[in-house]
Amino acid sequence: MDLSALFGAEDETEMPITARFNVAPTAPVPIVRVSQRRAQRVLQTARWGLLPPWATDVRAGARMINARAETVATSRAFAPSFARRRCLVPADGWFEWVKPAGKGAKQAYYMTPADGGELAFAGLWTVWGEADAKVLTCSIITTAARSTLTAVHDRMPLLLPPDRWDAWLAPAAGEESLLAPPPDDYLAGLELRPVGPAVGNVRNDGPELIAPIAADALRPPPEDPATLTLF
Template sequence: MCGRYATTRSEADLSRLFDAVDVTEGLTPSWNVAPTDPVPLVRVSKRRGGRVLDTAKWGLVPAWAKDPRSGGRMINARAETVATLPAFAPSFARRRCLVPADGWYEWVRDGKRKQAYYMTPRDGSPLAFAGLWSMSAADVLTCSVVTTAALGGLARVHDRMPLILPPDRWADWLAGGGEPAELLRPMPPAELDRIELRAVRPDVGNVRNNGPDLITPPDPEPVPVTLF
């Protein structure tokens, strides 16, 4: 997975969708989330006794890390090693979360230029990325998105993709514990049918650009990548 995605739904919508208490103090929609940006996540709070919608800095910083800047290098955690690597294993065992998203971006090189693509559900429904959270030594909530090998035609764009969890897997993921192989199984190939691969404008390559125009097709539209 590349280091960009979109998450634009309001705290009210996300709270309702994930049956979570909102503790975010307001969310700012972003069509161009970049590493270290604040992002919404859903986690279980023992103090609240259930799910909360919270805000975290994208890029996990383990509690033992001395340099908070290390989070910029840990925006993603590979499903193949997330249960064993020291930086991620404690969070995988006890501090898992859901990261709401509208879609994510990847780039494909076409000669001397790169074409940006946006992967998003065709029906506009939200996605829930499997995530991990940690509280840094500076008491800053941070998170990482779990990635897995790209499935089907998505592998033609990038060899990695977020681990996407359907609603019937949310409770087990958030509960802590469990069998890693079961928790980290990829989405069924049939689910790929609902993911659209949309060519978008090159403006998304600049983190300072943000807005709904980033997910609209360019003009003229390039030849699409064939998924199947």
Template sequence: MCGRYATTRSNADLSQFFEAADVTGELSPSWNVAPTNPVPLIRESATHAARVLDSARWGLVPPWAADLRQGSRMINARAETVAASRAFAPSFARRRCLVPADGWYEWVRAGKQKQAYYMTSADGSPLAFAGIWSAWGPESVLTCGVITTAALGGLARVHERMPLILPPDRWAGWLAGGGDPEPLLRPMSVAELDAIEVRPVGPAVGNVRNNGPELLSPPAEVTLF
């Protein structure tokens, strides 16, 4: 799964990188994004007739849900079932987005302790998680979820699941809506996988109240895998 991640770039940087008009207002950087937090996303907008940088609450809430609390259980959608799920299929068909991230966290148990790891682009470039969005309630609150897939290569030693990461040449097709689910949900290639670096980080990231660049610092001692 993907239950914590970092997204720290400015609106201006994200707008430029994704070639999207900024309609968010200012979003604060976060080194410890948790479910229900506001996050940036990239989506197509009929109103603006363009790709836009928007913000949404992390945890997709279908239009038929009774309240927003349901989103805390729907932060991820599995690639294997997203196209058929009652909760996720309508958004997958018509409301897909990119979720910008610097990297994501997972934990590996080592004896009685858990070691946190941070997966990020080796060259420091932003990652684009495949996502879906929905609007809930009379105020059309935007909510979103991250698509996950089976972890590949060495990443499977950290966790069995990982975000579905899309390279730039797949962004337009993903955002367009419609299309054959199989190629849209294709996992990373070997070359793309090699570009992901796994870094051990300290235990402070386990507390959602902690938030700052120090969370990415390596611990004094670590047992690798």
């Protein structure tokens, strides 16, 4: 898919963006942000895991892959980017793990648009480092799960329908209304697809990771979704 055309952005990526099916923290991911220099949207790649100015090492980003919607506007690490450096993080979907109430292995689910469309996660970006060592980094904002997604987790990425992209990318500060979750009818268009356990190994990557498994291989759903982990 041509992300630059989909998001109306100038492609500033140094290499073509290839499909990834199992993205781990600190990996490069595509983002769409507004470039003040170009006065338009640009498509770039950023390291997943925002690095605040006081970070002493890039490894600190592994702990900052997600920002909670409830605290992002006041967090010392994320508030400056929420006010001035917001971005869209394109994705086809995301994984969650369901832990059964009793003993047994966890079941992986892939949340993706049923019509095969693209998602946009609400994200933040910043540049860390100096001179030639500068690194573009990002985080994804999460919010309380809604609609059918509560069946697999109590939280979810903050999804932005296309009619919210302009407002999210605007430079104005203090717009906490932007953190409202998407409407339930938008979420109703998501498929909760059970997939195999191979996604649990970050070294695995390929379209087979998002293939649905047979019904007789499906493990039972959890009684307590709060036991799950996001990303």
